[in-house]
Amino acid sequence: MQSEATAVRPSPFLPEEAARRRDNRRRAIQAGVFWLFRGAVLVNAAALTVIIGFLLMNGLSAINWEFLTEAPRNSMTEGGIFPCILGTFLLSFGSMVVALPLGVASAIYLHEYARPGRLLRLIRLGISNLAGVPSVVFGLFGLAFFVTVLHLGVSIAAGALTLGALTLPVVIGTTEEALRSVPQTYREASLGLGATKWQTISKVVLPAALPGILTGSILGISRAAGETAAIMFTAAVFYTPLIPTSILDDVMALPYHIYVLATAGTEIEKTRHLQYGTALVLIALVLGMNLIAIFIRARLQRRMTR
Amino acid sequence: MNRFYLLVGLLLALALALFLLGKTAARHNTVERITLDKAAALAKAGEEYSAVARALREVQRGVEFELDQRAKDQPEAQAGKWLQDQTEEMERLLKYVRQDHASTGALPKGKTALGVVADIVERRAAARSNGYDLAAGILAVLTLAGLTLKALRLRRQTRERLIQSGFLATASTSILVLLLIMLFLFAEGLPVFKVVSVTNFLFGHLWYPTEDPPLLGILPLIAGSIAVTALSSLIAIPLGVMTAIYLAEIARPAVREIFKPIIELLASLPSVVIGFFGMVVVAPFLQETFHVATGLNLFNASLMLAFMSVPTITSVSEDAIYAVPTELKEASLALGATHLETLGRVIVPASLSGISTAVILGMSRSIGETMVVLMVAGGAGLIPMSIFAPVRPMPASIAAEMGEAPFQSEHYFALFAIGIVLFVFTLVFNIVADHIAHRYKQVGAATL
Numbered sequence: 158m159q160s161e162a163t164a165v166r167p168s169p170f171l172p173e174e175a176a177r178r179r180d181n182r183r184r185a186i187q188a189g190v191f192w193l194f195r196g197a198v199l200v201n202a203a204a205l206t207v208i209i210g211f212l213l214m215n216g217l218s219a220i221n222w223e224f225l226t227e228a229p230r231n232s233m234t235e236g237g238i239f240p241c242i243l244g245t246f247l248l249s250f251g252s253m254v255v256a257l258p259l260g261v262a263s264a265i266y267l268h269e270y271a272r273p274g275r276l277l278r279l280i281r282l283g284i285s286n287l288a289g290v291p292s293v294v295f296g297l298f299g300l301a302f303f304v305t306v307l308h309l310g311v312s313i314a315a316g317a318l319t320l321g322a323l324t325l326p327v328v329i330g331t332t333e334e335a336l337r338s339v340p341q342t343y344r345e346a347s348l349g350l351g352a353t354k355w356q357t358i359s360k361v362v363l364p365a366a367l368p369g370i371l372t373g374s375i376l377g378i379s380r381a382a383g384e385t386a387a388i389m390f391t392a393a394v395f396y397t398p399l400i401p402t403s404i405l406d407d408v409m410a411l412p413y414h415i416y417v418l419a420t421a422g423t424e425i426e427k428t429r430h431l432q433y434g435t436a437l438v439l440i441a442l443v444l445g446m447n448l449i450a451i452f453i454r455a456r457l458q459r460r461m462t463r
Numbered sequence: 464m465n466r467f468y469l470l471v472g473l474l475l476a477l478a479l480a481l482f483l484l485g486k487t488a489a490r491h492n493t494v495e496r497i498t499l500d501k502a503a504a505l506a507k508a509g510e511e512y513s514a515v516a517r518a519l520r521e522v523q524r525g526v527e528f529e530l531d532q533r534a535k536d537q538p539e540a541q542a543g544k545w546l547q548d549q550t551e552e553m554e555r556l557l558k559y560v561r562q563d564h565a566s567t568g569a570l571p572k573g574k575t576a577l578g579v580v581a582d583i584v585e586r587r588a589a590a591r592s593n594g595y596d597l598a599a600g601i602l603a604v605l606t607l608a609g610l611t612l613k614a615l616r617l618r619r620q621t622r623e624r625l626i627q628s629g630f631l632a633t634a635s636t637s638i639l640v641l642l643l644i645m646l647f648l649f650a651e652g653l654p655v656f657k658v659v660s661v662t663n664f665l666f667g668h669l670w671y672p673t674e675d676p677p678l679l680g681i682l683p684l685i686a687g688s689i690a691v692t693a694l695s696s697l698i699a700i701p702l703g704v705m706t707a708i709y710l711a712e713i714a715r716p717a718v719r720e721i722f723k724p725i726i727e728l729l730a731s732l733p734s735v736v737i738g739f740f741g742m743v744v745v746a747p748f749l750q751e752t753f754h755v756a757t758g759l760n761l762f763n764a765s766l767m768l769a770f771m772s773v774p775t776i777t778s779v780s781e782d783a784i785y786a787v788p789t790e791l792k793e794a795s796l797a798l799g800a801t802h803l804e805t806l807g808r809v810i811v812p813a814s815l816s817g818i819s820t821a822v823i824l825g826m827s828r829s830i831g832e833t834m835v836v837l838m839v840a841g842g843a844g845l846i847p848m849s850i851f852a853p854v855r856p857m858p859a860s861i862a863a864e865m866g867e868a869p870f871q872s873e874h875y876f877a878l879f880a881i882g883i884v885l886f887v888f889t890l891v892f893n894i895v896a897d898h899i900a901h902r903y904k905q906v907g908a909a910t911l
Contacts, residue, residue: 162818183801183803183804184801186803187801187802187803187804190803191709191713191803193705194705194706194708194713195709195713197701197702197706197709198705198706198709198714198722200702201702201706201722201724201726201729201773201777202725204729204770205725205728205732208732208736208737208740211740211744212736212740222628226574241494250897253833259633259636261573262629262630262634262733263599263630263633263634263636263637263870265630266627266630266631266634267634269629269630270627270631271634275684279638280634280635280637280638281770282894282897283635283641284637285637285893285897286641286890286893286894286897287637287640287641289824289827289828289889289890289892289893290644290831291830291831291832291833291858291859291885291886291887291889292642292833293831293832293833293858294648294831294838294882294885294889295644295863296645296861296862296863296865296888297647297648297651297878297879297882298643298644298647298648300798300865301647301648301651301879302643302647306647308590310559314594322640322644323635323885325636326637330636331893332789353619353622353623354623354627355622355623355626360729376731379731380731382733383731383733383734383735383736384733385733385734385735385834386734386832386833386834386837386858386862389865390865397558399551399554399715402555403488403594404594405587405590405594406555408481412733412735412736413735415735415736415739416735416738416739416834416837416838419739419742419743419838420742422535427784430797432739432743436735436736436739439733439735439736439737440733443731443732443733444728444731444732444859447621447727447731448724448728449727449730451724451727463635
């Protein structure tokens with residue numbers, strides 16, 4: 158029931174001219190504020206572009222086959238970063254060996270079994286607090302527990318366990334999201350056929366959620382690969398030319414190598430190109446994995462909405 | 464059914480293989496055998512050394528000589544490679560011995576230095592096989608558990624309940640880890656309060672941990688942490704919330720599709736890379752533009768931290784804004800409010816609890832972030848008097864000094880105590896955020 162008057166007159170209380178001016182002002186304010194918001198988004202995009210662009214511009218020249226496949230030489234002022242790449246690879250995959258089974262099983266409990274209540278609330282509080290613990294505190298914990306008490310020493314094993322604890326919340330979160338995206342009808346169909354809950358989970362829900370879980374583990378690996386403070390005291394060393402032969406050996410790692418070269422090297426200015434190169438390799442690794450994860454997720458969402 | 468037993472057989476065979484592999488790994492390699500021989504020979508000769516270091520040198524010389532001799536017996540082409548491998552192996556072993564010596568500090572009572580060396584060699588060889596044993600053990604136990612479950616022919620309900628308990632136990636790991644973190648922080652941090660009172664530790668103005676006696680007052684570090692967190696929040700909160708509002712309410716879906724991944728990528732940038740950028744680009748820029756003594760300062764660190772916490776603030780706020788029921792928005796628009804007025808008076812107030820949670824989580828991320836403040840905050844342990852003053856926040860102090868602090872010295876305990884303070888800060892932030900999120904949860908359209 159729209160009356161003729163309101164459609165023509167902007168306001169029943171103000172003279173027509175004043176009302177129109179007021180509406181124009183409201184519209185102008187809205188346009189201005191929305192541009193401000195748009196500006197905020199652009200600032201973020203600009204920050205990302207500037208950082209990546211800067212590293213590409215300066216780091217690309219440092220990267221060649223030798224840089225990627227050789228060990229550092231001449232007190233780390235020449236040579237490549239192969240031991241660091243290998244170390245980062247071992248540490249991040251090691252962390253997934255720890256975090257993936259624990260994280261997936263936790264998520265299955267939280268999403269498939271748990272009923273709302275005090276216990277669920279407590280577990281969720283534990284997970285969110287674990288996600289909030291600073292990485293340097295994880296480092297301290299790793300040093301006191303894995304390195305000292307368990308006698309693992311500064312080693313791949315200690316680093317992978319520390320990083321595993323650190324990435325556990327990431328894996329739980331993404332796995333739960335994956336389980337949530339499995340339509341409820343799948344479960345009902347399976348249960349309706351007489352399958353038990355475990356049969357339903359293992360034969361119906363998990364296969365359907367697998368791509369999402371894969372995304373989660375990729376995100377976990379990329380998080381672990383970029384982490385520095387947690388491995389400083391537990392796994393990474395300043396310099397070792399040796400290729401690790403067991404999980405009790407220490408390693409070099411890309412993020413720690415950047416930190417060392419940029420702050421504690423003997424000739425910080427002289428090794429600038431190595432620093433740019435190492436940083437570029439690290440972000441290529443991390444952002445590449447994230448892009449893959451974003452891509453898989455987008456495809457999954459499209460499949461879900463179809 | 465047959466496939467099940469095949470799988471069990473395969474897993475058990477794998478476990479056995481791992482176990483045997485572990486036994487091979489436990490056997491001493493060339494270098495370790497020679498080292499043990501030398502250590503035993505020197506010990507038998509009654510040689511007493513004041514420090515492990517001297518014994519080490521002796522053993523090292525002996526091993527090098529022996530390896531040289533052995534290389535000579537081999538065909539020349541292989542000898543070089545063999546010698547290099549063995550030398551690397553020796554370096555590795557020596558590193559272990561040195562590490563162990565450094566961590567224990569002094570010789571244990573009733574041990575000769577060479578006895579210590581021999582112990583370490585033995586332990587290292589044993590440790591090599593421990594990993595294999597553990598893996599084999601876990602594999603075997605799991606397989607046997609599966610087999611038992613099958614063989615017991617439990618009722619379906621019982622088996623299901625067992626499986627559910629297994630999942631519950633795993634889900635509690637997170638809490639267990641959190642408790643372990645607390646336990647070890649307190650175990651290694653509380654001893655510092657034997658030498659300094661809690662008040663003096665928290666409110667002391669001087670942080671000179673390497674002096675004798677050490678001055679352990681962390682007020683400048685706490686002030687540094689609070690200063691960078693506050694300043695970075697000042698930048699990150701408006702930026703993050705505005706971005707969230709734009710993405711959730713204003714942007715067209717196509718624009719969203721572009722900017723959402725950008726925010727996610729910003730979140731995934733490793734902190735060390737952001738710190739590095741702050742060091743080589745932002746610091747010289749600040750120094751020139753503002754004519755300050757150093758570009759590595761409070762402002763630089765806050766700016767870099769802001770870009771680390773924006774993605775957290777944005778994604779959590781965005782979810783909160785999404786969760787506002789459409790009815791509220793439609794009602795406001797139908798009353799004649801513009802989109803902006805609807806945002807300001809209806810949508811943002813309705814999602815305020817979510818936005819507050821986002822802000823607190825963002826601040827918690829800034830206060831705990833390590834690499835950025837370690838690299839760009841300047842590192843001066845003073846209470847900041849201007850935004851261009853260099854500071855030393857708590858995480859930076861822990862990361863920078865842990866490498867130098869002697870094992871279980873007062874300095875070492877003090878760094879763990881800083882870890883406790885940091886942990887408590889973030890714990891409080893997270894619990895408050897969690898409380899707000901649950902307490903003021905928007906349920907349905909009728910709660911406004």
